[in-house]
Amino acid sequence: MSGLTISNLTVTIGGVRVVDGVDLTVPAGGTLVLVGESGSGKSVTVRAALGLLGRRAAVTGTATFGGVDAARVRGRSIGLVAQDPTTALDPLRRVGAQIAEVLRHHRTGGDPVALLARAGVPDPARVARAYPHELSGGLRQRALIAVATACDPELVVADEATSALDPGAAERVLALLTRRSLLLVTHDVGVARRLGGARETVVAVMYAGRIVEQGPAAAVLSAPRHPYTRGLLAAEPAPGVPRGALPVIPGRPPEPGERPAAGCAFAPRCALARDVCLRARPEPAGGTHRAACHV
Amino acid sequence: MYSFVLRRVLLALPTLLGVTLVVFATIKLVPGDPVTSLLGPAATPEARRELVARLGLDDPVPLQYLTWLRHALTGDLGVSIARQRPVTEILAAALGNTLILAAAAFALAVAGGLALGAAGAAFPGRLPGRICDALATAAVSAPQYAVALVLVALAVGRLPTGGMHDAFAPGGAGDLLAHLVLPAIAAGLVPMGLIARTARTALADLLGGDLVEHLRARGLPGRVVLAHAAHNAVPSLLTIGGLQLAYLVEGAVFVETVFSWPGVGSALFQALSQRDLPVVEAGVLVVAVCFVGVNLLVDVAHAAVDPRVRA
Numbered sequence: 001m002s003g004l005t006i007s008n009l010t011v012t013i014g015g016v017r018v019v020d021g022v023d024l025t026v027p028a029g030g031t032l033v034l035v036g037e038s039g040s041g042k043s044v045t046v047r048a049a050l051g052l053l054g055r056r057a058a059v060t061g062t063a064t065f066g067g068v069d070a071a072r073v074r075g076r077s078i079g080l081v082a083q084d085p086t087t088a089l090d091p092l093r094r095v096g097a098q099i100a101e102v103l104r105h106h107r108t109g110g111d112p113v114a115l116l117a118r119a120g121v122p123d124p125a126r127v128a129r130a131y132p133h134e135l136s137g138g139l140r141q142r143a144l145i146a147v148a149t150a151c152d153p154e155l156v157v158a159d160e161a162t163s164a165l166d167p168g169a170a171e172r173v174l175a176l177l178t179r180r181s182l183l184l185v186t187h188d189v190g191v192a193r194r195l196g197g198a199r200e201t202v203v204a205v206m207y208a209g210r211i212v213e214q215g216p217a218a219a220v221l222s223a224p225r226h227p228y229t230r231g232l233l234a235a236e237p238a239p240g241v242p243r244g245a246l247p248v249i250p251g252r253p254p255e256p257g258e259r260p261a262a263g264c265a266f267a268p269r270c271a272l273a274r275d276v277c278l279r280a281r282p283e284p285a286g287g288t289h290r291a292a293c294h295v
Numbered sequence: 296m297y298s299f300v301l302r303r304v305l306l307a308l309p310t311l312l313g314v315t316l317v318v319f320a321t322i323k324l325v326p327g328d329p330v331t332s333l334l335g336p337a338a339t340p341e342a343r344r345e346l347v348a349r350l351g352l353d354d355p356v357p358l359q360y361l362t363w364l365r366h367a368l369t370g371d372l373g374v375s376i377a378r379q380r381p382v383t384e385i386l387a388a389a390l391g392n393t394l395i396l397a398a399a400a401f402a403l404a405v406a407g408g409l410a411l412g413a414a415g416a417a418f419p420g421r422l423p424g425r426i427c428d429a430l431a432t433a434a435v436s437a438p439q440y441a442v443a444l445v446l447v448a449l450a451v452g453r454l455p456t457g458g459m460h461d462a463f464a465p466g467g468a469g470d471l472l473a474h475l476v477l478p479a480i481a482a483g484l485v486p487m488g489l490i491a492r493t494a495r496t497a498l499a500d501l502l503g504g505d506l507v508e509h510l511r512a513r514g515l516p517g518r519v520v521l522a523h524a525a526h527n528a529v530p531s532l533l534t535i536g537g538l539q540l541a542y543l544v545e546g547a548v549f550v551e552t553v554f555s556w557p558g559v560g561s562a563l564f565q566a567l568s569q570r571d572l573p574v575v576e577a578g579v580l581v582v583a584v585c586f587v588g589v590n591l592l593v594d595v596a597h598a599a600v601d602p603r604v605r606a
Binding site: 047050052054073074075076079080082084087088089090091092093101102105106131133134147148151 | 503516
């Protein structure tokens with residue numbers, strides 16, 4: 001099994017640096033949870049890695065999978081499960097035909113009905129004949145998973161794949177996705193906790209286009225080193241805690257165009273910020289559990 | 296799908312009935328007395344009374360409507376006052392000519408519109424794309440009568456600018472085509488621009504959207520992704536294309552008048568200026584029926600392409 005390695009990935013769109021020198025590794029057979037707020041650049045990062053950004057985006061850096069450019073093996077060795085199955089499935093083609101099309105183009109054998117069954121679809125024969133709009137949200141998500149994993153990819157990239165589902169359904173979808181190497185993009189840091197410790201799980205926290213903290217899930221969740229990660233974890237709802245009582249990180253993340261040119265992008269919102277945080281940009285430091293913070 | 300078609304056809308029937316009611320009521324409301332127009336102001340009261348009875352004008356209005364409807368259904372639309380020929384005969388020839396012109400203009404509009412729209416979407420923000428966008432906007436904005444007159448001025452001596460009398464006359468296909476070129480361009484320009492702009496917007500939205508991104512993520516080759524995108528642009532193109540076809544069949548009155556094309560538009564224009572009410576009445580009816588018919592066809596085509604519409 002191969003893992004996905006992203007090195008020094010930088011994406012500039014319209015003169016604005018949206019993703020800035022990102023290094024990430026999805027462990028073979030394990031999970032990388034990429035956490036960040038909307039606008040942090042996490043979705044752009046995975047799209048750039050898969051070569052899905054259009055001409056308007058300038059991408060530097062590399063994303064390799066088993067020694068080859070990740071963009072060349074997408075659909076075959078890397079499957080993408082998008083956030084919204086309503087827009088990711090072709091509304092004019094039957095679900096089964098969409099799976100068969102993928103199989104045909106990658107010259108892989110396979111039966112769409114069996115693949116739907118593998119994705120946890122009850123009554124897969126009916127779903128194969130159905131158009132996407134005839135399915136419920138949960139079924140549509142499973143159908144999309146069947147399309148994305150039709151060629152039995154070694155790695156699945158899931159962008160907020162569980163965000164729109166109720167907790168039970170999200171649990172079942174996660175169980176399906178963790179059969180392979182998984183890059184899970186989410187704004188919900190709690191997902192990493194719910195994945196459990198059955199296999200190697202890495203958490204990377206993204207803020208303003210950079211990775212601010214990265215390390216084994218257990219370490220990051222129990223002993224976060226970056227103030228932003230601590231803020232995210234503290235703001236996680238828990239049973240018994242009323243909504244108003246949750247500590248909130250003051251301010252809001254900077255838009256890609258208005259990120260500070262020097263210093264730490266989080267410094268303006270950080271209670272621990274010192275002079276150095278405004279002057280010099282912190283670089284990731286530490287062994288397997290790395291954080292980019294002066295404090 | 297079959298039940299959808301059946302339902303649409305059944306729904307079209309009340310629409311058509313409503314159309315006949317409106318046409319009949321409009322003619323009743325139009326000022327002017329058909330008896331005076333037929334007999335002249337100097338007619339004797341006896342002659343007037345006799346004609347009123349013969350035309351059924353002393354019957355109650357609902358009965359008059361039913362009689363008129365019965366005749367219309369059997370293809371009897373009365374006799375032209377000005378030309379003393381059956382209206383059906385006059386309109387059948389005119390409708391044939393209009394359909395030829397509409398088909399030519401529509402073919403031009405679809406071919407040109409799709410090409411301009413696809414090029415505009417393929418090169419957004421760059422010179423070829425901007426030129427195509429500008430051409431589409433110009434085509435939509437150009438007033439039809441002005442375009443027609445400019446075409447006439449440019450083509451004098453090279454292409455016939457009028458003189459078409461009967462599309463089915465023994466002039467042969469070459470003669471028909473030569474006469475068809477200018478009016479087809481004049482009538483097709485606005486629909487072409489509208490189709491171009493619709494195609495441009497639909498394709499650009501699709502190419503920058505989630506569906507195309509996901510199709511590419513599936514590792515499908517570029518031409519397959521494009522085929523999906525084009526397929527998904529069809530429903531919105533059918534909507535605008537159907538409207539334009541209906542509008543062309545209605546008879547581009549300006550174009551037919553400028554190029555003296557003997558279509559429904561010309562016939563209606565002539566009948567209106569001569570107060571030839573039976574022809575006006577029947578002409579409006581034919582146009583309205585065509586409009587309903589084209590809409591029905593578009594709805595069925597739409598359902599054939601898009602499963603979401605069939606429900």
